[in-house]
Structures are given as structure tokens and as C-alpha cells.
Amino acid sequence: MCTMIAQQVKILGRGKSGPEWFDVREANVSYDHPYDLPLEHALNIDFVNEAMGPGARVAVELSVDAARQLVRTIQAVLAEADQRGVLEDCPVVAVPARESSTA
Amino acid sequence: MAHAYQTDQYEGMIAETVSMRGHNGDTINAYVARPLGSGPFPGMVVIHHAPGWDEWYRECTRKFAHHGFVSISPNLYFRDGHGTPEDVGAKVRAAGGAPDTRVLGDLEGANSLLRSLPYVSRKIGVFGTCSGGRQAFLAGCKLKGFDAVIECWGGRVVMSKEELTPSQPVAPIEYTKDLSAPILGLFGNEDKSPTPEQVNQHEAELKKHSKQYEFHRYDGAGHGFFYYDRAAYRQEQAMDGWKKLFAFTDRTLR
Numbered sequence: 001m002c003t004m005i006a007q008q009v010k011i012l013g014r015g016k017s018g019p020e021w022f023d024v025r026e027a028n029v030s031y032d033h034p035y036d037l038p039l040e041h042a043l044n045i046d047f048v049n050e051a052m053g054p055g056a057r058v059a060v061e062l063s064v065d066a067a068r069q070l071v072r073t074i075q076a077v078l079a080e081a082d083q084r085g086v087l088e089d090c091p092v093v094a095v096p097a098r099e100s101s102t103a
Numbered sequence: 104m105a106h107a108y109q110t111d112q113y114e115g116m117i118a119e120t121v122s123m124r125g126h127n128g129d130t131i132n133a134y135v136a137r138p139l140g141s142g143p144f145p146g147m148v149v150i151h152h153a154p155g156w157d158e159w160y161r162e163c164t165r166k167f168a169h170h171g172f173v174s175i176s177p178n179l180y181f182r183d184g185h186g187t188p189e190d191v192g193a194k195v196r197a198a199g200g201a202p203d204t205r206v207l208g209d210l211e212g213a214n215s216l217l218r219s220l221p222y223v224s225r226k227i228g229v230f231g232t233c234s235g236g237r238q239a240f241l242a243g244c245k246l247k248g249f250d251a252v253i254e255c256w257g258g259r260v261v262m263s264k265e266e267l268t269p270s271q272p273v274a275p276i277e278y279t280k281d282l283s284a285p286i287l288g289l290f291g292n293e294d295k296s297p298t299p300e301q302v303n304q305h306e307a308e309l310k311k312h313s314k315q316y317e318f319h320r321y322d323g324a325g326h327g328f329f330y331y332d333r334a335a336y337r338q339e340q341a342m343d344g345w346k347k348l349f350a351f352t353d354r355t356l357r
């Protein structure tokens with residue numbers, strides 16, 4: 001890509017791409033060319049499981065404004081859950097990988 | 104651009120995936136398209152863009168064959184796994200792109216394969232868009248055996264120190280003095296990577312080292328204005344770009 005602005009974070013979660021859910025273990029966040037959003041550059045997030053190959057991927061491509069609003073919204077939702085005492089946190093590294101289903 | 108063929112002439116083409124030796128002698132795959140006949144035809148190494156080894160590049164490889172080239176597009180992401188071009192391209196995007204050293208090894212392998220074919224003339228060009236434009240320029244500077252370089256909107260030829268990475272440790276512009284072939288550059292004036300200012304720097308460096316170059320910059324076009332499958336497509340500028348491209352290869356590779 002032509003900006004090569006990309007970072008990866010280890011995550012814990014499940015994602016759905018096609019009919020099946022699978023473990024997502026990494027989130028690749030980039031500001032670079034999107035595949036489908038008709039912009040030259042976009043904030044791209046790929047939720048992936050590298051151990052399962054390139055096809056284990058849930059992709060979103062966001063405008064900058066959408067990405068900023070999403071970040072604020074995630075923070076606000078987590079803050080509210082924390083305030084109400086319902087957060088159930090789990091360190092990313094503490095949970096073993098589940099048996100992978102097909103991506 | 105329409106090829107100036109006659110309606111009563113014979114025409115044929117073979118296009119297929121092949122295996123080839125790339126960087127470090129690794130086996131990778133490539134897409135090859137060539138006109139039927141004994142030639143000799145000039146060769147063209149076609150470097151796919153950052154989004155991947157995709158359908159546009161299949162068609163681009165065949166377009167060069169239609170215009171009389173034996174063209175080869177190596178899969179620069181072969182070692183990154185297999186899947187849809189988008190999924191593999193996204194993986195490489197997350198990794199910050201393919202390493203320059205590996206890419207150059209693969210392009211050298213593609214050049215060697217072309218030179219081994221009995222129907223290829225001694226003239227071989229290299230073409231690339233986006234990251235492939237950058238890599239085409241790199242190939243023209245770092246490898247021997249290319250007789251023409253076509254760089255289309257090569258982003259990050261000019262790089263700040265902060266942009267350098269272990270995979271891309273040197274800004275290609277630093278190698279300008281080593282460029283060993285004429286270069287054609289096509290750029291959109293609304294592009295953000297490379298910006299018009301970066302294209303100015305690129306051109307100034309070519310001028311400084313007395314390199315044979317031809318840059319065309321298009322108003323009303325940004326990045327990737329050849330890509331008919333993207334919003335960036337600009338029909339008028341793209342058609343003029345192809346026309347200039349084939350005029351350039353007529354002068355340098357025929």
C-alpha cells in the first residue's frame with residue numbers, strides 16, 4: 001500500500017465471515033487504500049486469525065470521521081459498563097485458543 | 104488505448120500461471136501472457152500493486168501481450184499465503200508491505216525467465232503502479248537488465264526518515280544516480296502519495312543526475328487513475344496515459 005501506515009494489536013474475540021464464527025486473535029489497523037470504500041485512503045480494520053490463513057478475516061473500511069466516532073462510541077460504552085459495574089474483563093493472553101472453525 | 108491492429112490480421116495469445124525462481128531461488132508463481140508466434144517480442148515485467156495480485160493485473164498483463172510483449176507478473180505475495188487477492192493483500196498491508204530485497208529478487212527472477220525464452224528479444228521493460236511503481240523505479244536503479252522503466256504514481260519513492268522500516272530501509276530516490284534505463288512517470292496532480300511536491304523532488308533528482316526521463320502529470324486525477332474498477336478511474340487521463348506509455352515503449356523497447 002502506498003502509505004504503509006499499519007499497526008497490529010493482539011485481541012480476544014470471535015468474528016463472523018460467511019456462515020461460520022471463528023476466533024479472531026489479531027486486529028490489523030491501517031490507514032491506507034481500502035478495497036471497496038470509494039476513497040483513496042481509509043481507516044481499515046481487519047479482524048484476523050493469522051494461524052488460520054489469510055481467509056480468516058473480517059474486514060471493515062471506514063471514513064476518518066466514522067473511525068473517530070467509532071472510537072469515541074466504544075470508549076463511551078465501555079465507560080458506561082464500567083460505571084454500572086458490569087464489565088467482565090479478561091486479559092487477551094490468558095485465554096487459550098478455541099478449536100478453530102472454518103473461516 | 105486501442106491497439107492499431109487490422110481487422111483482417113491473425114491474432115492469438117497464450118496466458119497462464121507458471122512457476123518461476125524468485126528471491127533466494129524460491130519457487131513462486133507468476134502470470135504470463137504472450138502473443139502467439141516466434142517473435143522475437145520485447146518483454147515486460149508487470150509489478151502488481153499493493154492491493155494484490157488481482158484481476159486488474161491479470162488483465163494488464165494480457166494488455167501488454169495484446170500490444171506485442173511477452174509479459175510476466177510475478178506474485179510478490181506468494182510467501183504470504185494463498186487465498187483471495189484481497190485477503191492476501193490485506194495481510195501484506197498489515198505487515199507494512201513486501202520487503203524491498205525480496206521484491207527485487209523476484210523481479211530479477213522474472214527478468215531472467217524472460218531472457219531465457221527463445222521468443223523474447225533482448226529488450227525488457229518493467230511496469231508498475233502504486234507500490235509497484237515504486238518497485239519499478241527501484242528495479243531500474245538496483246537491477247541490471249531493464250531497458251525501460253514505467254512508474255505509475257509510485258508512492259513513497261520519496262520517504263521521510265520516519266517512514267523507513269527494516270523492510271524498506273532506504274528511500275528509492277536515494278538510488279536515482281544508479282538508474283540504468285529511461286523512465287516514464289505518470290502521476291495525478293490530486294494524489295496524496297505521491298504528492299505533486301514529492302513528484303517534483305523525484306524529477307529534480309532525475310534531472311540532477313542527467314537521467315533520461317519523461318514525466319506526465321494529470322490534472323483532475325489522483326492516485327490509481329488507470330483502475331477502471333475503482334472510483335479513482337479517470338477515463339480521459341487513463342487513455343492518454345496508455346497512449347504515452349506505448350509511445351515510450353515503441354521508442355525504448357522496439
